[in-house]
Amino acid sequence: xxxxPALSGLTGSIIHDEIVPARAPWLHIVRKGEVxxxxxxxxxxxxxxxxYAAADDAERYSAQDTVAMQGNLFLxxxxxxxxxxxxxxxxxxxxxxxxHDTIGGACSSESNTLRYGHHTRHQHAxxxxxxxxxxxEGRGKRDIVSNINFFMNVPVExxxxxxxxxxxxxxxxxxxxxxxxxVIVVVSNCPQINNPCNGFNPxxxxxxxxx
Amino acid sequence: MSGTADPKSARxxxxxxxxxxxxxxxxxxxxxxxLPEGVSxxxxxxxxxxxxxxxxxxxxxxGTRLRLIDKAGDAxxxxxxxxxxxxxxxxxxxxxxxxxxxxxxxxxxxxxxxMGRVLASIIVDGAGTHDTFCGVxxxxxxxxxxxxxxxxGAYPNGRDRLILGxxxxxxxxxxxxxxxxxxKGTKIEADGAITPLVGPFExxxxxxxxxxxxVIVVIANCPHxLDPRPQYHSTPLRLTAWRGAVTPEQxxxxxxxxxxxxxxxxxxxxxxx
Numbered sequence: 260x261x262x263x264p265a266l267s268g269l270t271g272s273i274i275h276d277e278i279v280p281a282r283a284p285w286l287h288i289v290r291k292g293e294v295x296x297x298x299x300x301x302x303x304x305x306x307x308x309x310x311y312a313a314a315d316d317a318e319r320y321s322a323q324d325t326v327a328m329q330g331n332l333f334l335x336x337x338x339x340x341x342x343x344x345x346x347x348x349x350x351x352x353x354x355x356x357x358x359h360d361t362i363g364g365a366c367s368s369e370s371n372t373l374r375y376g377h378h379t380r381h382q383h384a385x386x387x388x389x390x391x392x393x394x395x396e397g398r399g400k401r402d403i404v405s406n407i408n409f410f411m412n413v414p415v416e417x418x419x420x421x422x423x424x425x426x427x428x429x430x431x432x433x434x435x436x437x438x439x440x441x442v443i444v445v446v447s448n449c450p451q452i453n454n455p456c457n458g459f460n461p462x463x464x465x466x467x468x469x470x
Numbered sequence: 471m472s473g474t475a476d477p478k479s480a481r482x483x484x485x486x487x488x489x490x491x492x493x494x495x496x497x498x499x500x501x502x503x504x505l506p507e508g509v510s511x512x513x514x515x516x517x518x519x520x521x522x523x524x525x526x527x528x529x530x531x532x533g534t535r536l537r538l539i540d541k542a543g544d545a546x547x548x549x550x551x552x553x554x555x556x557x558x559x560x561x562x563x564x565x566x567x568x569x570x571x572x573x574x575x576x577x578x579x580x581x582x583x584x585m586g587r588v589l590a591s592i593i594v595d596g597a598g599t600h601d602t603f604c605g606v607x608x609x610x611x612x613x614x615x616x617x618x619x620x621x622x623g624a625y626p627n628g629r630d631r632l633i634l635g636x637x638x639x640x641x642x643x644x645x646x647x648x649x650x651x652x653x654k655g656t657k658i659e660a661d662g663a664i665t666p667l668v669g670p671f672e673x674x675x676x677x678x679x680x681x682x683x684x685v686i687v688v689i690a691n692c693p694h695x696l697d698p699r700p701q702y703h704s705t706p707l708r709l710t711a712w713r714g715a716v717t718p719e720q721x722x723x724x725x726x727x728x729x730x731x732x733x734x735x736x737x738x739x740x741x742x743x
Contacts, residue, residue, distance in 0.1 A: 321648070326604065405564050415662070
């Protein structure tokens with residue numbers, strides 16, 4: 260029997276296994292105790308990620324609570340993803356990549372005009388993906404807050420200079436997130452082509468849920 | 471015989487309190503004897519000192535200058551900023567640092583909205599210690615740290631204060647967004663570690679913001695979430711605002727970077743009607 264390396268190390272049964280096409284949004288409920296594995300199939304694909312408490316979606320992922328609690332900007336194995344109420348939404352239980360980003364935000368057609376010029380106004384962007392997914396459940400602009408960017412690299416230099424630089428991920432690398440309460444996960448498989456976050460080539464990613 | 475046993479006596483009792491002056495209150499009409507040179511007293515629109523652990527919110531017209539003063543060295547101004555006309559547009563901290571390619575706020579930096587526009591600019595920074603990463607305290611955290619964290623208690627938290635300030639303008643829990651903190655700072659180390667810079671500092675440091683759009687500002691004054699001291703330390707935050715001109719095309723802050731210029735172009739385009 261051949262085993263799929265993408266499933267290696269996951270315990271329990273696989274209850275969901277889906278390819279998210281390049282540039283696309285994704286929304287899924289992950290229940291308490293389940294593990295969501297994101298596979299960076301082709302390497303260095305930024306996966307923009309928001310989390311909402313299923314029981315009350317005004318409670319949502321807080322990058323600020325998360326980094327303040329751990330005293331560090333980088334998300335690593337062991338990082339506890341906190342909500343704006345200070346509750347634990349998910350835990351990063353394993354990461355084959357040393358760290359992930361939560362200060363770089365999500366691209367939008369509006370911020371793209373600032374970063375690159377108005378010629379980018381009509382390119383697809385993460386905020387449009389977040390809106391599309393959220394609007395199917397009655398959430399909107401107010402519900403989009405600072406997100407996680409899995410597989411993205413944003414260092415901060417001594418003088419504060421920061422920016423999205425070449426990624427440190429590689430084909431097949433994974434990150435595993437265990438839900439600590441029932442959560443709704445909203446994803447944008449980043450379509451950005453003007454900086455290195457996707458290696459200038461947006462690619463599919465794979466979402467696996469084990470229970 | 472109680473002095474408040476009947477309505478007329480109760481009215482006298484209430485009216486006897488009028489005219490009380492304390493440090494932490496709004497002054498109506500506003501008076502300030504320390505306006506910057508060239509600013510007319512006739513253009514003063516707001517003079518209010520926020521109590522320790524307190525909050526306030528107000529709508530400001532485009533061009534208004536808002537001066538914040540850390541009167542005694544232990545204030546922390548946590549800001550939420552909304553487009554007054556369309557409050558689904560609001561401060562976006564990630565865009566603010568990413569578009570300006572820098573983690574730190576200071577003189578000449580812009581506070582950007584999620585729609586590619588400038589909500590406010592920092593035109594004077596006499597503090598140098600600000601924080602875009604750590605956000606505000608919440609009830610659970612204050613309970614752990616101080617033994618109590620509720621709005622109605624002795625150690626109110628920043629998140630609940632921001633919610634109240636937003637609610638006074640018809641906004642809700644969903645509208646309260648990642649904030650910036652002025653007067654309390656953080657420094658990021660090479661490995662991503664966050665070093666808090668919470669002082670306490672010398673009295674009287676000031677920051678002046680220039681509103682680049684009609685905005686609603688919500689300000690909480692609670693201890694920074696990474697303040698290492700076990701006691702709840704918070705001191706009054708003074709706010710003074712005066713009318714000013716809309717930023718002209720040749721303004722140096724407007725033209726400080728190519729990204730900033732485009733943000734002003736977007737803002738000016740929004741008001742082109």
